[in-house]
Amino acid sequence: MVYNELKAVDGVQVDLTLFRDVGGLSAYDVVIIGSPMRFKNVNANIRKFIAQNMETLRNKEVVYFLTCLYLIRDTESPGFGFPVFMDPSFDAAPKPISRMNMMDKTHSDTQYIDTLLKNSLDPVSIGFFKGRLDMKSLGVFSRLFMRGVLLFTKKEQIGDFLNPSAVSDWARSLKEIVSVGRRFA
Numbered sequence: 001m002v003y004n005e006l007k008a009v010d011g012v013q014v015d016l017t018l019f020r021d022v023g024g025l026s027a028y029d030v031v032i033i034g035s036p037m038r039f040k041n042v043n044a045n046i047r048k049f050i051a052q053n054m055e056t057l058r059n060k061e062v063v064y065f066l067t068c069l070y071l072i073r074d075t076e077s078p079g080f081g082f083p084v085f086m087d088p089s090f091d092a093a094p095k096p097i098s099r100m101n102m103m104d105k106t107h108s109d110t111q112y113i114d115t116l117l118k119n120s121l122d123p124v125s126i127g128f129f130k131g132r133l134d135m136k137s138l139g140v141f142s143r144l145f146m147r148g149v150l151l152f153t154k155k156e157q158i159g160d161f162l163n164p165s166a167v168s169d170w171a172r173s174l175k176e177i178v179s180v181g182r183r184f185a
């Protein structure tokens with residue numbers, strides 16, 4: 001969806017590649033990194049990819065496309081210095097982090113972004129989208145873990161919650177970051 005929106009921009013070359021197949025990033029001006037959230041952080045393989053490419057990424061504009069099942073906005077956050085888009089499907093009422101319980105705190109925009117930025121670079125945009133949970137597609141450990149989560153809270157549920165129109169809206173907003181002649185990965 002993001003790829004389709006951006007490849008429609010005149011003069012922009014966009015490549016869509018699995019992180020493990022990325023040959024090199026030096027030819028690109030902007031790198032959009034997509035990852036599901038796992039244990040309140042981006043997927044471990046993506047963290048490794050970021051660490052391995054840190055020096056190259058320093059000279060790029062980095063964008064994050066992140067999926068998760070639960071996200072709540074912290075109304076005490078002073079902002080992050082870059083735009084953060086939250087899929088409107090996340091319907092938890094925003095709250096000050098100082099009044100959140102532990103589940104909400106650890107799933108707040110403030111905590112997700114603080115954790116992400118500990119081992120990454122400041123991005124030019126982050127989009128958070130509701131993802132999916134298909135127990136059959138998970139390995140034994142992840143399935144057991146998510147079973148525990150589902151017993152503990154109703155805030156995360158089994159199902160496919162991807163909201164294509166939210167993804168397309170955000171992807172269109174990225175066109176402003178792009179200028180003619182740039183290359184995306």
Ligand SMILES: Cc1cc2nc3c(=O)[nH]c(=O)nc-3n(C[C@H](O)[C@H](O)[C@H](O)COP(=O)(O)O)c2cc1C
Pocket residue numbers: 036037038039040041067068069070071107130131132133134138142143145146
């Ligand atoms: C082991 C594991 C840990 C997860 N941790 C979180 C989490 O911390 N916060 C959250 O909102 N969702 C969490 N999820 C849900 C995933 O982020 C969600 O299912 C995501 O959409 C999966 O993307 P995929 O379908 O591309 O794998 C977790 C899922 C698994 C299996």
